[in-house]
Amino acid sequence: MPRYESETPPLWRNRDYNLWWGGSAVSQLGSGVSQLAYPLLVLGVTASAFAAGIVAACANIGYLGASLPAGVAADRVSRRALLIVSSVVQLVFMAAVALAVAGGHVWVPQIAVTALVQGVMSAVHEAATTPALRRIVPPAQLKVAFAREQARDMGTQLAGSPLGGLLFGLARWIPFAFDALSYLFVTLAALFLRSPLGPDRAEEKGAERPSVRQDMGEGLRFLGRDSFLRFLLLWAALSNCTLAGLVFMFVVALRQHGASASVIGTSESIVMACGLLGALAAGRIVNRVSGFQIVVTMSWLMVAGTLGIAALATRPWPAALCFGALLFFMTPLNVTFQTRMAATVPDRIAGRVMTTTSMAAQSLKWLAPLVCGALADRFSPTVSILGLAAVFALLAVANHLTPALRGFDDGSRAADARKDPVDPDPVDPDPVDPGPVDAAPVAPDPVPDPGSRGRTPSVYETG
Numbered sequence: 001m002p003r004y005e006s007e008t009p010p011l012w013r014n015r016d017y018n019l020w021w022g023g024s025a026v027s028q029l030g031s032g033v034s035q036l037a038y039p040l041l042v043l044g045v046t047a048s049a050f051a052a053g054i055v056a057a058c059a060n061i062g063y064l065g066a067s068l069p070a071g072v073a074a075d076r077v078s079r080r081a082l083l084i085v086s087s088v089v090q091l092v093f094m095a096a097v098a099l100a101v102a103g104g105h106v107w108v109p110q111i112a113v114t115a116l117v118q119g120v121m122s123a124v125h126e127a128a129t130t131p132a133l134r135r136i137v138p139p140a141q142l143k144v145a146f147a148r149e150q151a152r153d154m155g156t157q158l159a160g161s162p163l164g165g166l167l168f169g170l171a172r173w174i175p176f177a178f179d180a181l182s183y184l185f186v187t188l189a190a191l192f193l194r195s196p197l198g199p200d201r202a203e204e205k206g207a208e209r210p211s212v213r214q215d216m217g218e219g220l221r222f223l224g225r226d227s228f229l230r231f232l233l234l235w236a237a238l239s240n241c242t243l244a245g246l247v248f249m250f251v252v253a254l255r256q257h258g259a260s261a262s263v264i265g266t267s268e269s270i271v272m273a274c275g276l277l278g279a280l281a282a283g284r285i286v287n288r289v290s291g292f293q294i295v296v297t298m299s300w301l302m303v304a305g306t307l308g309i310a311a312l313a314t315r316p317w318p319a320a321l322c323f324g325a326l327l328f329f330m331t332p333l334n335v336t337f338q339t340r341m342a343a344t345v346p347d348r349i350a351g352r353v354m355t356t357t358s359m360a361a362q363s364l365k366w367l368a369p370l371v372c373g374a375l376a377d378r379f380s381p382t383v384s385i386l387g388l389a390a391v392f393a394l395l396a397v398a399n400h401l402t403p404a405l406r407g408f409d410d411g412s413r414a415a416d417a418r419k420d421p422v423d424p425d426p427v428d429p430d431p432v433d434p435g436p437v438d439a440a441p442v443a444p445d446p447v448p449d450p451g452s453r454g455r456t457p458s459v460y461e462t463g
């Protein structure tokens with residue numbers, strides 16, 4: 001039976017949400033550790049920013065290539081099984097890297113292949129995560145859940161960066177072993193969730209099941225009908241490409257100016273601390289400031305923050321504060337887009353729509369580390385960062401000239417008035433179900449974003 005809003009307990013008493021949040025937090029901590037260790041390892045072995053860029057590009061290419069098939073799979077087969085399998089595969093590959101580094105056999109092609117596989121498995125994991133979370137959290141608590149997910153991600157990255165620098169300083173293999181172990185926690189969280197995760201298949205017995213091609217087409221048509229979503233996909237693709245270059249060049253610039261691994265880790269922690277503050281303030285900001293104002297303000301802060309990083313690259317702490325100011329406002333922007341998407345996407349096409357959105361928004365990220373790394377090798381990290389600032393400025397101007405963006409707030413209010421009805425008693429075909437529970441009504445999803453496992457995907461990838 002469906003729960004009524006007045007009968008819904010506080011989110012902190014939601015057993016499944018707390019289990020998933022905790023397992024994901026440990027996994028995210030491992031992700032923060034390895035994200036710092038990857039470029040430091042490749043730079044230490046090859047002394048080439050371009051080689052480090054190849055590894056980063058492989059992860060993005062793997063994600064993009066698997067996004068659409070992963071979305072279809074999340075709407076056709078057990079989401080719980082997808083969560084478990086994708087985590088176990090990443091555990092195995094990361095453990096192999098740790099063993100190779102411990103044995104003194106650092107082979108860049110192996111690291112690149114591991115990054116590629118992680119990209120593929122991240123696409124599978126996130127395609128299942130987004131619709132699964134809606135089965136765990138009641139619709140009335142989505143905004144709170146989104147803000148807590150953002151705070152969790154920022155908090156784990158805040159701890160992960162200095163921890164990654166410390167572990168890398170002790171021994172190069174330790175960060176990768178730590179990350180491999182962290183996959184175990186999110187695997188166990190997925191295994192012991194009681195809520196049915198879907199997907200549900202309501203077709204009558206004997207009805208012909210749609211083909212994979214038809215399933216993909218349905219998700220694409222849903223996106224194509226909304227002018228704002230079409231604008232968002234193009235703008236986010238360009239923004240994410242530029243932002244990915246900035247995240248990459250931030251580490252490269254500090255390293256090439258003599259910063260140690262521990263200093264770089266602490267600098268990233270300052271950035272994440274600002275992001276955490278943004279997550280804590282996100283609820284108040286999105287309720288008091290219009291979506292249009294948030295997008296426009298954020299666009300110009302990207303320009304200012306990037307110029308500040310270019311000017312202060314020799315001074316890690318001020319450069320980190322510039323980046324942190326940018327990230328502070330990025331978090332409310334993610335919540336704004338998540339809420340807008342949450343009100344419009346029905347459960348039966350959630351996996352397809354979200355992974356299609358994510359693939360489009362992240363489609364150019366693989367290019368950023370390659371181009372920025374090549375420019376840094378040929379000229380200097382500062383030249384690359386100034387080029388990124390110019391791209392951000394063009395995108396900020398575009399926001400003032402695009403009519404679709406001005407309807408953002410009207411679209412959000414209209415979406416709130418047309419939520420799809422939810423099946424009050426869904427049937428889960430999932431083979432793994434530890435026990436019965438009163439499941440919350442199915443809630444809509446946020447905008448996906450590739451990154452590490454266990455995270456509620458968002459529009460922007462921050463590191």
